[in-house]
Amino acid sequence: MNVVYVHTHDTGKYIKPYGKQVPTPNLFSFAQEALLFSNAFNGSPTCSPSRASFMTGTYPHQNGMMGLAHRGFKLVDFNWHMASFLQSREYETVLCGVQHEHRFWKPLEQGHEAAKELGYTTHLTADMEGYQDSASLAGWDEENALKVVEYVRNRGKSGKPFFLSYGLFTTHREYPELTEEEAEGVYNPNYIEVAHGTFPDEKSRLDMAQFHKSAHIADACFGKVMEVLKEQDLFNETLIIFSTDHGVANPFMKGSLSDAGIGVPLIIRNPEAPASFGRVSDQLVSHLDVFPTICDCLRLEKPGHLEGHSFIEMFQDPYSKTREAVFAETNFHTSYEPARCIRTSRYKYIKYFDGEWTKYNLSNCDESELKERLIQHGWAEKSKEKEYLFDLYFDPAEGKNLVNDSDYDEPLIMMRRALHHWQKETGDPLLDGKLDYSPSWKVNKRSSLKPSSKNPEDYEQWPQD
Incomplete structure (x- = not known):
């Protein structure tokens, strides 16, 4: 074919x-x-x-x-x-x-x-x-x-x-x-x-x-x-x-x-x-x-x-199952924001790995009037949690973080272990700490608001070539 x-x-x-x-x-x-x-x-x-x-x-x-x-x-x-x-x-x-x-x-x-x-x-x-x-x-x-x-x-x-x-x-x-x-x-x-x-x-x-x-x-x-x-x-x-x-x-x-x-x-x-x-x-x-x-x-x-x-x-059979979970990750879009997630049919677990920066990385969001409105109303001052757990059966919109809910201790432990196992099996360099930067990468500062800023002060690295 x-x-x-x-x-x-x-x-x-x-x-x-x-x-x-x-x-x-x-x-x-x-x-x-x-x-x-x-x-x-x-x-x-x-x-x-x-x-x-x-x-x-x-x-x-x-x-x-x-x-x-x-x-x-x-x-x-x-x-x-x-x-x-x-x-x-x-x-x-x-x-x-x-x-x-x-x-x-x-x-x-x-x-x-x-x-x-x-x-x-x-x-x-x-x-x-x-x-x-x-x-x-x-x-x-x-x-x-x-x-x-x-x-x-x-x-x-x-x-x-x-x-x-x-x-x-x-x-x-x-x-x-x-x-x-x-x-x-x-x-x-x-x-x-x-x-x-x-x-x-x-x-x-x-x-x-x-x-x-x-x-x-x-x-x-x-x-x-x-x-x-x-x-x-x-x-x-x-x-x-x-x-x-x-x-x-x-x-x-x-x-x-x-x-x-x-x-x-x-x-x-x-x-x-x-x-x-x-x-x-x-x-x-x-x-x-x-x-x-x-x-x-x-x-x-x-x-x-x-x-x-x-x-x-x-x-042949749309009900056939080939996996129990999917995994996804972020590292950089424009700024450094290392995170990993695992999603099963019921649960979603997200973990952020940058302990030095807990606020939102706003340069990782494309420019729009929708974004500007949120910034005008305090988005830059808000912080992310280190971990998130969602029960998608009851909360498909992912609005309620259950990490601190004792009723969900068992699935939280299960998802943490499964994510860590996946990281080991796939050789995730985050397990060794912060990712090493190549000098050829163009990287915004985590505090930068705009992805395409022309101001060198908004960048950790800005290779001139």
């Missing part, structure tokens, strides 16, 4: 297949022809670490991507990357759009070099010149969708099987502005529910309305790719995967080990398992499990570095 992986930026589960009234009809139609995973989680709720975990089947502290690729973090072994692995198995490996596992996708020449080093044989990505700001990059996504369509049409069924990764910038901030007509029509903010954990008011509704527009554009791009696969009679010869990196770029979502940060959509169509079409699996799965599952679907021997567990049995 061919493999097509379509991924968005900062979308969380805010799409129609997950019950949200967000205009994503193509993804909804696709879900009805695929298997939807309702309890899928990433390896880290920040961009490059999440994507590196997906593409290598390993955790950030193992693969080296503990922070953002364009801030100097680097994979320890490019051969671990899915593109490199499939290229060595005689697949044509194709990248179009965003990859965030090595360097950056701009300027274009750097994007070409990075794609080649990751193992891609073909790089289709359009030049970003002419797209002046983040809000305009929805047009770049559309241009890249047309490049994917052209590639599939010209290729047809000839040659090697292919692995195609199509990465969209949407739904990353800044969102596209609404026209007057849109604001009174399909994206009318008056009738839009704000995201989980966001204070509802006029500004929040407008912000979410703009997210809706961004998601709608991403959905249209996804639809173009599905349409050309069907047109070329490749739809039933291709393993198709849709996901995103982490939660929406709101406070307490992206960058957070809450379910709003680590919970991701995962929808997979395995053409060899029609019994799975239109089904939902509620079992726990991790982004790290996708790589070994692809290997099983393609009947390829799994590489030895993988940490995930194949869930190929779920395509």
